[in-house]
Structures are given as C-alpha cells and as structure tokens.
Amino acid sequence: MASTIRVRAIASGDSTQVQSLISHPMDSGFVKDSKGQLIPPHHIEVVEFEHAGKIVFTCLWGPAVSKDPYVKFTFKGGKKGDDLKVSWVDNKGQSDSLVAKIQ
Amino acid sequence: MLRTMLIAVAMVAGAAQPLLAADTASDPKAEFKAFREYFTSRFPKVALDDFVNGPYSMDEGLRKQWKAIDEFPPYEFAVDKGKEMFATPFKNGKTYGDCFPNKGIGIRQTYPRFDEKSGQVITLDVALNQCREANGEKPFDYTKDDMAALTAYMAFTSRGKAMDINIPDDPRALAAYTKGKEYFYTRRGQLNFSCASCHVQNPGNRIRTEVLAPALGIMNALPIYRSAWGGMGTTSRRLRTCNSQVRGVPLKAESEEYRNVEYYLSYMANGLPISGPGARP
Numbered sequence: 001m002a003s004t005i006r007v008r009a010i011a012s013g014d015s016t017q018v019q020s021l022i023s024h025p026m027d028s029g030f031v032k033d034s035k036g037q038l039i040p041p042h043h044i045e046v047v048e049f050e051h052a053g054k055i056v057f058t059c060l061w062g063p064a065v066s067k068d069p070y071v072k073f074t075f076k077g078g079k080k081g082d083d084l085k086v087s088w089v090d091n092k093g094q095s096d097s098l099v100a101k102i103q
Numbered sequence: 104m105l106r107t108m109l110i111a112v113a114m115v116a117g118a119a120q121p122l123l124a125a126d127t128a129s130d131p132k133a134e135f136k137a138f139r140e141y142f143t144s145r146f147p148k149v150a151l152d153d154f155v156n157g158p159y160s161m162d163e164g165l166r167k168q169w170k171a172i173d174e175f176p177p178y179e180f181a182v183d184k185g186k187e188m189f190a191t192p193f194k195n196g197k198t199y200g201d202c203f204p205n206k207g208i209g210i211r212q213t214y215p216r217f218d219e220k221s222g223q224v225i226t227l228d229v230a231l232n233q234c235r236e237a238n239g240e241k242p243f244d245y246t247k248d249d250m251a252a253l254t255a256y257m258a259f260t261s262r263g264k265a266m267d268i269n270i271p272d273d274p275r276a277l278a279a280y281t282k283g284k285e286y287f288y289t290r291r292g293q294l295n296f297s298c299a300s301c302h303v304q305n306p307g308n309r310i311r312t313e314v315l316a317p318a319l320g321i322m323n324a325l326p327i328y329r330s331a332w333g334g335m336g337t338t339s340r341r342l343r344t345c346n347s348q349v350r351g352v353p354l355k356a357e358s359e360e361y362r363n364v365e366y367y368l369s370y371m372a373n374g375l376p377i378s379g380p381g382a383r384p
Contacts, residue, residue, distance in 0.1 A: 006179060023180045067333050070175065 005098040009084045016078030016102055018049060018057070020071045020086060028063035042092055047071070050085040051078055051102075078102050129281040131270050131370060138371045142319040146307070155323035155378040157316030161307035165314055169382065178255055178328040178380040181335045185256025188249065193238040199253070202234035211254075211261035212377050215268070215366045217276040224279045224362040227254055228337055245356035246343070251326045251335035258326065258379030266323060266377065268370045283367030286360050287318075292351030298364070313384060320372045322365055324381030331384065338365055 006021040022044065029041030047059040056075040078084070080102055087097035142154060146161075153160040159169045189207065192198050200206035214227035225233075231253055232242035243250040270276050290297045299318065301310065306317035325338045336344075339356035342364070346353040354360055 006175065008175070019175055021175050021177075021179070068177065068180070 003098050004096045005086050005088070007084065007086050007098060007100045009078065009100060009102040011079050011082075011102050015074050015076050016051075016084075017074045018072065018084065020049075021068065022047070022071075022088060022096075023068050024088075024090065026063075026065055026067045026069065030063070042090065044069070044088045044090045047086070047088045049073075049075075050087070051075070051082060129277060129284065131277070131280055134284070135371060135373065139319065141303070142306075142317055146317070152376055154317050155320035155372070155375050157321060157324055157381065157383065158307075158314035160317065162314045165384070168384075172382050176328075176380075177330075177382055178326075178335060181252045181255040181326075181328065182259045182380065185252035185254070185259075188253055189256055193235075193240050195238055197238050199231065199234055202230070202237070207257060208260045209264060211258045211379070212264045212266045213268070215362060215369055217269070217271055217273065217279060217366070219271065219273060222275045223359065224283075224366045226338065226357065226362050226365055227257060228339065229357055229362070245337060246340040247332075247334060247336050251337050251340075254326045254337060255335060255380040258377055261377045262379075263376045265374050266320075266369055266372045268366070268373055270370060279363050280367055280370065282360070283363030283365070286364045287367055292346065292349030294349045296349040298345065318368060318371070320375040320378075322369045323372055323375055324378045324383075326379060327381040327383045329383045335380070 004023040007018065008020075009016050009018045024044055025042055026044065027039045027042040029038065031039050033039050041063055043063050043065065044059075044061045047057075047061065048055050049057040056077075057071075057073050059071060061069070082102045083099050084102055085097060085099045087095065089095040142149075143151065146154075149160045156166075156169075159166040189199050200208070203210055211227060214230065215224050217223075218225045228245055228250055231250065232245070235242055243253075270280055287298045290300070301315045302318035302321060306315050308315055322338065325341060326335055327341065328335050329341075332340075337356075339361055342361050343353035343356065
C-alpha cells in the first residue's frame, strides 16, 4: 500500500517550508452512514514533524479537522538533503510515518 | 402530489423529445465548427487549450486558488491507488492493460468510442467494467472510489494528449451523437434548466457561489476531485449531481443518455488536451 503521507519540504535561506497532505477519513463520530448508523470516530490525534532528532512541529488534532488534512508551516533551520520525518497516530492506534529529503 | 406530477411531466417531456429530435439530421462537422466559434468569439482572451480548465479559465481569483491547490493536488492519492490497481493482476493473471491498446497507457483521449458490435457508445468507465467482467471480476460502482481511481490514473497518463473522438460512418453512431446533443439542449428538472443553460449560455457567471465551466472541453478534466464531495467522482457522478442540482431525477450511472452526452461533448472537445484528473471547488 502506498504511503498515506505526502510531504514536500523546501529549504530557502535559514528556514524550511513544509507542506504535507495526509490521506485519512477523519470521521468525527457525529456523522451517520446510509443505514442511519453512527460512523464511529476515527481521526488522527497527533502528527509530528522531526528534523535532526528534534520535533519541529506537532499537531494535536481532533474530530473537527477535515478529511485528508493539509498542513503548511515553516521552521528555522534545515538545509537541502536533510531528512524530515513525518509521523501520525490516530485514535484507533493506527499510524504511518515517512522520511523525506528536504529539497 | 403536485411535485410528483411535475417531475413526471418533466420526465415524459424529457424522454419524448430526443426520440422526435433523433429523426432530424445532424451535421457533426458543422456543429463542431459553430460550437467552437461560439466559445472562442465569446471568450477571445481565453486560450483555446485553457478551456479544459473549466472555471479556472474564466475567473482570475479562482485560478490563483487552483494554482495553490495544484502544488499539492488532492487527486494524487487516487492516481496512486489507480496505478497500483492497474498493475495488480486479476485472479486469472491478466491485467487491465490487456484489455486496452498500448496496455491502457495514454489512451484516455480516445474515449468514449462507438462500438459497432453493440451499436452503443462505450465510455472508458464502461470499458473498464467490461474488462473486469471478461476476466471474471465483479464490476465496480460507476460513480466513485475504485472506478474514479482507475480513470484518474488513466487520465493522468494521457495528460496533454488531444481529445480524439471519431464518429464512424454508421447511422447508429450518428444517432448516438444526435441523442447526446438533444440531451444536452433539453430542459429538465423543476428549475427547467438544460445542460446548455449553464454551460453554454452562462460560463464564467456565478450560480450562487460557484463559477460555471464552459461546455467546451468540460469532459477533458474528468474524473475530478471535487471539494464539495470531499473526494473523487467520475463523469457519471458529475452528471448525476448536475441533474439533482436542477432538481431533476438523476439517471442511472452510465445510462445510455449519459454515455451519449459524453460522446457529444467529447467530440466537441476534439483537439483539446486531456487535463484530468482535475480539481474543482
């Protein structure tokens, strides 16, 4: 199965801009399916971006975040060729991670 | 009760008209020329190849948003999924590629095509399900998910290729084209809109918050990731949504009328590049 994470990190000057897209249903737990049954909550709780052994960005997400969420942020440091690790964990304990090279 | 009657009357009118009109002669070449001239003269500033970008060819603000979205296209997951599905063999060892010329790569622009055996228009979606059934697999739902992922991948491999639809020298092919045209220009639904009311008379204008796409090249971007759906949808899903939006009764996905109208519109878009899979608001 292909990764659920897409990430693009571009270094410019002394900072790095990161864009990331995660494929996840992000069910809030308040929506009913076609049979009228509640779809149980299933959403990401924590996303972490790690650079050089240090966490540079943490997301604490809940049911209000949209399906297939998108994140964009900039952090100080990072240069071309460095590794950037992205990982997420959801409320069912499922997770995924990916290591991308900064461009 | 009254509402049911209104819908019933509208449906009878909608069903009867194409039958009458199918008898009148069509001249696809002349109609192609007139259709194209209408759009190019009404929107002289829009480059011909840009019409396939739908509302983004009409509205500068939307175009900027699209460019930003397209850096991280929301259909990317579907393309990857489609690629994987495409490469995975069926239980009998064959793949989707075995059902298509050139192993299915870069052929989106040749669909829909007229099939002389069945005397019907075959869209890419129908061809994919025929391929599945011929190999002993269950057909997919025509509106989203797996079907949208497969067509997204096939469109992706055909990007930039010019739409290349033929109407063979067969009265049934011409009839299918004519029926598609009639469907396009026939008013339906409680709002009494035809496809043309929005996409020929009003492209670039807003319908509530949405900017209407021009009919020229409108099929080239399909399938699409539509933000309002929060996911991918096929041509059938788009057409069914159009029908509901004018408060009409949507037809079955890939019904004859939908296939014919796709045939008509794709023929009108001949020469314009495939831009699918697309992203739409």
